[in-house]
Amino acid sequence: MAVFTRVTEADITAWLSHYSLGTLLELQGIASGIENTNYFVTTSNGRFVLTLFEKLTAHELPFYLDLMAHLARHGIPCPCPVADKDDRFLGTLNGKPACIVSRLPGKSVTQPSVSNCAAVGAMLGQMHSAGQGFAGRMDNPRGAAWRSSAVQHVRGFLTAEDAALLDAEVAHHASHALSDMPRGVVHADLFRDNVLMDGERVGGLIDFYFACNDVLLYDVAITVNDWCMTASGDLDAERTRAFLHAYHGTRPFTAQEAAAWPTALRVAALRFWISRLFDLHLPRAGEIVNAHNPDQFKRILQRHIATGTDTPWL
Amino acid sequence: MAVFTRVTEADITAWLSHYSLGTLLELQGIASGIENTNYFVTTSNGRFVLTLFEKLTAHELPFYLDLMAHLARHGIPCPCPVADKDDRFLGTLNGKPACIVSRLPGKSVTQPSVSNCAAVGAMLGQMHSAGQGFAGRMDNPRGAAWRSSAVQHVRGFLTAEDAALLDAEVAHHASHALSDMPRGVVHADLFRDNVLMDGERVGGLIDFYFACNDVLLYDVAITVNDWCMTASGDLDAERTRAFLHAYHGTRPFTAQEAAAWPTALRVAALRFWISRLFDLHLPRAGEIVNAHNPDQFKRILQRHIATGTDTPWL
Numbered sequence: 001m002a003v004f005t006r007v008t009e010a011d012i013t014a015w016l017s018h019y020s021l022g023t024l025l026e027l028q029g030i031a032s033g034i035e036n037t038n039y040f041v042t043t044s045n046g047r048f049v050l051t052l053f054e055k056l057t058a059h060e061l062p063f064y065l066d067l068m069a070h071l072a073r074h075g076i077p078c079p080c081p082v083a084d085k086d087d088r089f090l091g092t093l094n095g096k097p098a099c100i101v102s103r104l105p106g107k108s109v110t111q112p113s114v115s116n117c118a119a120v121g122a123m124l125g126q127m128h129s130a131g132q133g134f135a136g137r138m139d140n141p142r143g144a145a146w147r148s149s150a151v152q153h154v155r156g157f158l159t160a161e162d163a164a165l166l167d168a169e170v171a172h173h174a175s176h177a178l179s180d181m182p183r184g185v186v187h188a189d190l191f192r193d194n195v196l197m198d199g200e201r202v203g204g205l206i207d208f209y210f211a212c213n214d215v216l217l218y219d220v221a222i223t224v225n226d227w228c229m230t231a232s233g234d235l236d237a238e239r240t241r242a243f244l245h246a247y248h249g250t251r252p253f254t255a256q257e258a259a260a261w262p263t264a265l266r267v268a269a270l271r272f273w274i275s276r277l278f279d280l281h282l283p284r285a286g287e288i289v290n291a292h293n294p295d296q297f298k299r300i301l302q303r304h305i306a307t308g309t310d311t312p313w314l
Numbered sequence: 315m316a317v318f319t320r321v322t323e324a325d326i327t328a329w330l331s332h333y334s335l336g337t338l339l340e341l342q343g344i345a346s347g348i349e350n351t352n353y354f355v356t357t358s359n360g361r362f363v364l365t366l367f368e369k370l371t372a373h374e375l376p377f378y379l380d381l382m383a384h385l386a387r388h389g390i391p392c393p394c395p396v397a398d399k400d401d402r403f404l405g406t407l408n409g410k411p412a413c414i415v416s417r418l419p420g421k422s423v424t425q426p427s428v429s430n431c432a433a434v435g436a437m438l439g440q441m442h443s444a445g446q447g448f449a450g451r452m453d454n455p456r457g458a459a460w461r462s463s464a465v466q467h468v469r470g471f472l473t474a475e476d477a478a479l480l481d482a483e484v485a486h487h488a489s490h491a492l493s494d495m496p497r498g499v500v501h502a503d504l505f506r507d508n509v510l511m512d513g514e515r516v517g518g519l520i521d522f523y524f525a526c527n528d529v530l531l532y533d534v535a536i537t538v539n540d541w542c543m544t545a546s547g548d549l550d551a552e553r554t555r556a557f558l559h560a561y562h563g564t565r566p567f568t569a570q571e572a573a574a575w576p577t578a579l580r581v582a583a584l585r586f587w588i589s590r591l592f593d594l595h596l597p598r599a600g601e602i603v604n605a606h607n608p609d610q611f612k613r614i615l616q617r618h619i620a621t622g623t624d625t626p627w628l
Contacts, residue, residue, distance in 0.1 A: 019389060020388045020389055020390060020440045020441075020443045020444035021389045021440070022436060022440055022564075023436070044433065044436060044437070044515060044516070045389050045390065045391055045437070045440065045516075046389070046391055046515070048389070073383075073396070073401075074333070074334045074396065074397050074398075074399075075333060075334055075335045075396040075397075075414075076359065077360055082387070082388065082389040083387045083388050085443070085444075085446070085447065086447075087387075087388075119358065122336060122337070122358060123336070123358070123359070126336055126359065127334075129334045129399065132399070133399065133400075133401050201360070202358070202359075
């Protein structure tokens with residue numbers, strides 16, 4: 001249950017007095033999510049989502065809130081922060097940094113269709129395109145330096161075989177870094193649960209709190225590794241083709257990106273294998289244990305390594 | 315039919331390439347409106363409205379577009395302009411200044427209920443509140459100077475009785491100007507056809523192209539003169555009470571505003587009587603004749619004068 005900090009109707013009513021959002025009609029805690037406290041808030045002005053940040057600080061948050069406002073300004077369906085009467089997106093509620101954003105239509109899908117993958121591919125391309133004009137800067141906190149450091153922390157918990165695979169893969173990407181290709185703002189976590197499908201249409205991209213500046217192809221690989229994946233750890237050919245074709249139609253891949261695609265898939269899988277190992281073996285104090293099994297991304301990584309340079313879809 | 319400038323699917327597809335709005339799904343002309351060309355545009359990103367400005371110029375438009383963006387940023391349900399890849403709201407399509415804005419849910423009502431009037435009153439208060447932080451400035455183009463000038467133009471078309479009433483009323487307001495009371499951004503044309511009701515909720519305030527800086531009470535009077543009016547030209551007591559009570563709950567009236575309420579109702583009625591006389595007798599070349607009958611607002615004005623200083627609702 002993602003309500004770490006309780007908010008009462010009296011709390012939110014008092015808080016809303018700093019906004020031009022009308023009167024509270026309904027307040028409802030949101031069960032999903034493991035990083036923040038979220039509530040659905042319906043007022044006479046419409047439907048919104050209240051977020052209390054449990055880890056991110058008021059110093060870090062402007063990048064994410066300004067990014068969402070920028071993307072929404074360009075017509076990307078993402079949560080748009082609402083400004084208070086002092087024109088600020090970020091406030092404080094019950095001792096936590098807090099904001100209220102527009103609530104988007106749709107719900108996440110667990111078994112995406114080929115057309116779902118095409119819709120998400122096209123939308124990711126639009127998001128990358130719209131992000132080009134964003135002035136905020138945030139290095140990827142899950143980049144190469146983090147990978148090296150995190151592996152040191154988790155290696156002691158692993159079998160010799162897994163530790164060797166991890167070391168080899170981290171070394172591989174240290175010498176095969178994605179470079180000389182288009183960069184920009186990436187979502188970096190656009191898994192199925194962070195996309196609301198409104199019928200066949202993408203109703204919303206949500207949860208931008210891993211967004212950062214990085215290679216765009218890396219974001220494509222993270223997203224494809226989730227949306228187009230089979231239980232065996234192999235990409236589904238039809239969904240992958242549909243995703244990449246739609247993305248390519250929005251922002252055409254360069255020749256360098258096509259050549260780097262196998263590397264991008266591997267480093268994207270590696271990033272989540274490491275973080276899931278970390279969350280499993282070194283949970284932060286008080287943290288709700290993330291049920292995600294690291295082995296899923298180990299298997300995906302192994303299949304990408306086995307597939308090698310075979311890139312029929314790019 | 316409010317499609318003065320035709321836009322084809324090829325036109326809009328080419329135009330959309332300057333935006334991050336995805337691909338065109340549907341283009342549909344909008345029949346209502348007499349000032350601009352409007353189309354519903356559905357893309358893979360969502361539902362939008364395209365407007366080609368037939369009279370307003372690229373010099374005048376930033377005030378209105380920036381105002382809508384400001385109000386939307388503060389959570390007011392109004393059309394939010396979408397920025398193109400160069401971060402501009404205003405473009406050019408088929409030779410006309412053009413913009414694309416978010417499409418809001420709901421539809422206008424012709425027979426508003428008491429609760430509709432309460433919802434609109436509260437929302438107008440929220441809009442006035444949210445507008446306080448807006449930096450743009452626009453004098454009311456339908457203010458005292460315009461009234462005096464417009465009356466000179468239309469007097470020759472009127473009966474002696476109507477001309478005398480007009481002259482007397484213009485003179486009355488010249489010596490009873492609304493002053494020393496809260497000012498800000500006013501919509502100035504929030505008639506029933508400019509509010510989309512989404513069930514019991516205000517889904518959207520639209521058509522901000524008469525918005526300007528003026529006395530807030532004047533905006534309340536314009537809105538009440540339409541939403542709370544009966545066929546006889548008298549205000550409906552229950553709807554008026556509900557409207558004003560809800561507005562007062564959002565932005566409390568001052569004692570000066572309460573005292574000036576009869577004057578505000580009169581000057582608001584006068585403004586539309588004059589403009590309807592003008593549109594009837596002096597239509598601009600090529601203009602579609604506005605079917606609104608000036609006599610409606612003459613009657614409203616006469617009833618307000620007869621009611622005098624009786625202000626049971628403020």
